Amino acid sequence: MIKNEKIKANEVQLTGLNGEDLGIMLTREALALAKQHKVDLVCLSLMTSPPPCKLIGAGAAREEAQQAKKKADKSPDKRKVKEIRLHLQMEDHDRDVKQSQAERILKKGDSVKLVIQVHGAKEGEAGKAWAEELCKALKEHGTKTTGVQVSGKQVVVQLDPPN
The missing domain is CATH 3.30.110.10 (Translation initiation factor 3 (IF-3), C-terminal domain)
Structure with a gap:
């Protein structure tokens, strides 16, 4: 999971905390928005340009990754x-x-x-x-x-x- 300053793209397609589409913006603006709301900026996929990113609370991102892993283990x-x-x-x-x-x-x-x-x-x-x-x-x-x-x-x- 790539998050915050580790995202190297210049622009990102941003999704807000409640799932609303915030459009394409510069990565530094998205990081500033994440810090303002005290959440993490998480990159969902590197396969598209600009990469889709989401604002997620710190614990929620970790929990979401663990749930995805559990679901994959049960396949x-x-x-x-x-x-x-x-x-x-x-x-x-x-x-x-x-x-x-x-x-x-x-x-x-x-x-x-x-x-x-x-x-x-x-x-x-x-x-x-x-x-x-x-x-x-x-x-x-x-x-x-x-x-x-x-x-x-x-x-x-x-x-x-x-x-």
Whole structure:
């Protein structure tokens, strides 16, 4: 965020405290107006000429930037992918625990990547079948993003929460 004396443009398109358009004026005049009202002059974008600027109270500018950051953090493309590692030789109880972990992660809004460790082609087919079972069991909490991928020593599938 560029504000006050850090704005290098000669002229700015100024918006007042209540959102009213004050027109294009010299930067030094806009700074004088900001000091007169005891607020900050904040540059909104450097992509246009003259740059649009706004008179904002000191705490309000900081708070506005924090709210914009929070909103960006919650966007779906910022979703985390949590990996859960499984083995074919796991006990039934351990499988249930891993499945409930996956449910919890999906409910929270993050994606789950299930990685099943296997040894050889025979176990690969068993791992694929188990991955399909897990996907069916987690169907109401998330949907498959990728197909079940069998590669060498592991079977991988990713589930995303419903939007």
